[in-house]
Amino acid sequence: MAAMAPGGASSSEIYKGNASRLLLPTWVVIGVFLLVPVALMATYSFLTKEFRGGVIWEFSLAAYDQFFLDRGLFGDEPPRIEWTFITIFWRSIWQAGLATLLCLLIGFPTAWFIATREARMRTVWLLIVTVPYWVNLLIRTVSMKFLIRDEGPLNAMLLWSGLIDQPLGLINTNLAVQLGLFYSYLPFMVLPIYAAVERYDFALSEAAADLYAGRWTTLRLVILPVVKPGLIAGCILVFVPSLGAFLAPDLLGGAKSFMIGSLIEEQFKGAAGNWPFGAAAAMILMSIVMVVLLVYARSQTREAKA
Amino acid sequence: MKQLDLRRFPGFFAITLLCVVVLYAPLLVVSVYSFNASTSITNWGGVSLEWYVDVFTGPESPKFQRAAMNSLIIAVLAGLCATLIATSAAVAMHRAGRFKGKTATFALINLPLMVPEVVTAVASLIFFTAIGFSGGVGTILLAHITFCIPFAYLPIAARMQSVPDSYEQAAMDLYATPWEAFRLILLPLMMPGIFSGFLLAFIISLDDFLITNFVKGAGVETLPTAIFGAVKQGIKPNIMAISTLMLGVSVVFVTLSWLIGRSGQAKT
Numbered sequence: 001m002a003a004m005a006p007g008g009a010s011s012s013e014i015y016k017g018n019a020s021r022l023l024l025p026t027w028v029v030i031g032v033f034l035l036v037p038v039a040l041m042a043t044y045s046f047l048t049k050e051f052r053g054g055v056i057w058e059f060s061l062a063a064y065d066q067f068f069l070d071r072g073l074f075g076d077e078p079p080r081i082e083w084t085f086i087t088i089f090w091r092s093i094w095q096a097g098l099a100t101l102l103c104l105l106i107g108f109p110t111a112w113f114i115a116t117r118e119a120r121m122r123t124v125w126l127l128i129v130t131v132p133y134w135v136n137l138l139i140r141t142v143s144m145k146f147l148i149r150d151e152g153p154l155n156a157m158l159l160w161s162g163l164i165d166q167p168l169g170l171i172n173t174n175l176a177v178q179l180g181l182f183y184s185y186l187p188f189m190v191l192p193i194y195a196a197v198e199r200y201d202f203a204l205s206e207a208a209a210d211l212y213a214g215r216w217t218t219l220r221l222v223i224l225p226v227v228k229p230g231l232i233a234g235c236i237l238v239f240v241p242s243l244g245a246f247l248a249p250d251l252l253g254g255a256k257s258f259m260i261g262s263l264i265e266e267q268f269k270g271a272a273g274n275w276p277f278g279a280a281a282a283m284i285l286m287s288i289v290m291v292v293l294l295v296y297a298r299s300q301t302r303e304a305k306a
Numbered sequence: 307m308k309q310l311d312l313r314r315f316p317g318f319f320a321i322t323l324l325c326v327v328v329l330y331a332p333l334l335v336v337s338v339y340s341f342n343a344s345t346s347i348t349n350w351g352g353v354s355l356e357w358y359v360d361v362f363t364g365p366e367s368p369k370f371q372r373a374a375m376n377s378l379i380i381a382v383l384a385g386l387c388a389t390l391i392a393t394s395a396a397v398a399m400h401r402a403g404r405f406k407g408k409t410a411t412f413a414l415i416n417l418p419l420m421v422p423e424v425v426t427a428v429a430s431l432i433f434f435t436a437i438g439f440s441g442g443v444g445t446i447l448l449a450h451i452t453f454c455i456p457f458a459y460l461p462i463a464a465r466m467q468s469v470p471d472s473y474e475q476a477a478m479d480l481y482a483t484p485w486e487a488f489r490l491i492l493l494p495l496m497m498p499g500i501f502s503g504f505l506l507a508f509i510i511s512l513d514d515f516l517i518t519n520f521v522k523g524a525g526v527e528t529l530p531t532a533i534f535g536a537v538k539q540g541i542k543p544n545i546m547a548i549s550t551l552m553l554g555v556s557v558v559f560v561t562l563s564w565l566i567g568r569s570g571q572a573k574t
Contacts, residue, residue, distance in 0.1 A: 012471035013403035015484055022398035023411055025391040026455065030414050033452040034426065037433035041425070044432050054435070106328075109321040116313040125322075127564060132329045134560045138515045138530045139549040142537050143332035146339070146546070151348045153335050183328065205312040215315060244422035246516050251537070261424045261516075268431055268520060275432070282428045289422050 038286075045279035053273045063280035085263065089284070092259040095174060095249070096242035099181035100189075103238045104231065106182070107189035111230075114190070115197035126194065133187040141247045144180050145171065148252075172254030180248030181238075188237035196230025229303065236296050240289055260285050333553060340546035347541055357547035364544060366536075373532035377512055380447050380528065385508035388454035389462070392507075393500055395455075396463045397488070401471065418453040426453060427520035434521055441523020449521050450514065454507035461506060465499025466492075498566055505563040509556065 015022070045063050047055040065071075070082035114125040132140065147154050150167040158164045170176050204226065208218040224231070246261035253259070260281065267278025340358070344351030361367060395415060399408070418426065430449045439445050473495065474487040482490065493500075515530040522531060529552070536545055 012401045014471055014474050014478070014487065015397055015401045016403045018484070019398040019402040019405040019408075022394045022402065026395040026411070026415060029391060029452055030417060030455060033430070033433070033448055034417060034421065035414075037429035038421065038425070040436060041429040041432050106321055106325050109315070109318040110325045112315065113318045113322040127560075128326060129329065131557060131560055132333060134509055135333060135553050135556045136513050136530060136549075138513075138533055138537075139336075139552055140332065142533070142541060142545070142549065143336040146347070146541055147332040147335050153339075154331075156348075183332070186325070186329065202312055209312060215312075218312075219315065240420075240422065244424045246424055264424050264428060265516075268428060278428060279432065282425045285422055286425045289420070293420055 041279045042283055045276055045283050047276050049274050049276045051273065053268070053275055055275050060276070063274075063276040066274075066277055067280055067284070085281070088258055088263050089260055089288075091174075091257070092243055092261075093288075095177055095257065095259060096181065096239050096245075098174075099178045099185070099242045100235050100239045102178055102182045103186050103189040104235060107186060107234060108193055108231065111190045111193035112197050115194050115200075126191075129190055130187050132183075137184060138247055140183060141180055141251050144183055145251050148176060148179070171252065172257070174253065174257045177249050177253040177257045177259070180252040181242045181245055184245065184248055185238045185241055188241075189234040192233040192237065193227065193230040196227040200226055229300075232296065232299070236292065240292060243289065244285055336546050337550045337553065340543065340550040342543060342546075345543065347543055347546070357543045358551075360544045361547045361551070366544060369527070370529070370532055370548060373527040373529045376443060376446075376527065377529040380443060380450055381508045381511040383447055384450035384454050384511040385458070385504050387451045388458040388507040389500060389504040391451070392455050392458035392462050392503055393496070395459060396466050397492070400463060400466045401474075401492075415459055416456050419456045423516050427517040430517060431520040441521050442526050445521040445523065446518050446526070446528065449517050450511045453514070453517065454511055457510045458503035458507040461502035462496065462499045465496055465502075469495045501566055502563055505559060505566075509559055 044055055046059055046061065048058040048060040048062065050056050066082070067085050068082055069079040071077055071079050110129065114122055114129070117125060146152055148168075148170045149155075150169060150171060152171075154170075155164075155167040158168070159166075170179075200223065204222050205218055208222045213221065244261050245259065246265055249257055249259040250262055250265075264278050264281050264285070266272045267274050267281070272278075339347065341353050341355065342350055343354035343356055361370065392415075395411075398405075399412065399415075421429075426449075430445070434441065434445045469492070474482075474491045477487045477491050478484070513530070514528075515534060518528050519531050519534070522528070527535070529548075533545060533548060536542065
């Protein structure tokens with residue numbers, strides 16, 4: 001029997017030979033309800049649109065053509081680059097990037113502070129920072145909208161205190177969207193950095209101090225390079241969901257902060273009703289995300305080898 | 307003294323406090339305003355439970371109650387199914403040695419986490435439409451089970467990794483069948499992980515708006531889609547009361563899951 005298997009739990013072979021039976025439900029469910037749908041979506045992006053939703057099963061590059069090329073109002077002019085949708089994607093990348101930066105700037109000090117507490121206090125602080133994440137995302141976003149709208153409590157308080165003499169006008173701006181994204185995904189930044197800082201060996205800081213490095217020099221030259229994997233993991237975990245986010249841009253942003261998520265939603269639920277175009281936009285979004293994840297996975301394996 | 311100094315950076319505590327304020331201020335403000343007696347959401351008209359009464363008996367209450375019921379049923383069923391599937395997958399990944407396609411399976415389990423939510427939503431809508439499933443509780447449930455699997459898997463697999471297989475080995479040396487070893491030994495040891503996995507999947511299902519909104523079909527609502535529809539016409543006080551109630555439920559669940567996780571750790 002498998003009694004001779006070496007200790008480590010992950011190499012255990014107790015149920016050897018049953019793997020395919022045990023994994024069948026996983027394969028079937030994720031395969032049928034995610035892999036097949038994504039493949040179908042890829043197919044739809046190459047089909048002809050039917051008005052008011054749906055498709056005609058006829059091969060067409062119209063969706064991608066519409067995304068990238070401008071052929072004039074009647075489609076008979078020489079193609080030029082269509083900037084409308086590229087701009088929306090570019091803005092989404094910007095917004096997600098700035099939200100990630102905001103999370104990093106606030107998340108690193110927070111994670112550092114928590115990780116350097118006593119063991120008991122660490123759990124308490126971690127709980128404090130993660131509890132809001134478990135509150136429904138829609139409710140959190142609506143709450144943020146309620147707080148920062150022009151007639152909202154934030155402006156009322158600032159006006160009352162005399163710090164400002166008219167509302168900040170924060171709502172429906174790009175900054176509001178970044179704030180919303182920051183609010184949505186901050187724990188994704190704090191947790192991996194926390195894990196990295198917790199493993200950090202303070203002998204390194206001592207060595208740096210012995211060599212007359214100041215606090216901030218140590219941070220820049222010793223600590224940040226050591227905890228870098230945690231920083232990168234955090235950035236990816238915030239950037240990827242921010243890129244395709246729907247609620248924060250939809251509820252907190254205005255017409256000028258229209259993002260990928262809303263563009264895609266509009267094709268299926270809204271007035272636009274162009275399924276192949278929506279599928280193509282979703283394909284392009286997924287490609288960007290997959291490239292980010294692949295580059296990350298590559299750097300991970302390279303680091304593991306080094 | 308010197309070591310303590312190396313751990314401290316000026317301003318980090320202030321940033322942490324700022325972080326906590328930003329995280330809690332919106333929720334706190336909405337909770338406070340849900341007790342506002344005024345019909346305006348801006349002016350304060352004194353403390354009252356008016357809007358909580360409205361949530362349960364008001365003109366919109368049947369709509370929200372049906373939505374809440376749908377949400378609850380879907381979250382419980384999706385959580386249960388995802389937990390069952392994830393437990394079975396975790397046993398295969400951590401107790402069945404090496405097998406062909408293990409890496410690919412690992413990627414497959416995590417796939418729902420890697421595909422952007424809006425892409426999953428679009429793909430599910432296209433798929434269900436193509437095979438002729440009309441949107442409703444059924445399509446929402448199937449979509450939820452799928453994206454809940456990795457969330458249920460994480461704590462279950464983590465727990466299984468920390469339980470050595472020597473107990474099952476011992477049982478099998480005493481002529482237990484593999485099924486008996488699983489049912490009588492592994493399963494009880496796994497319980498805290500399985501319970502955390504279920505809670506996580508449950509909350510993730512309850513939280514979902516985007517995918518649900520795509521596959522739900524006309525007339526069927528869950529709590530988030532109903533709230534979203536209402537908020538589109540402006541934030542009303544009854545929405546704040548519902549939000550505060552949901553907030554309370556989330557806090558209770560997180561605390562519960564934290565306590566169970568801690569008791570699980572204490573036992574081993």
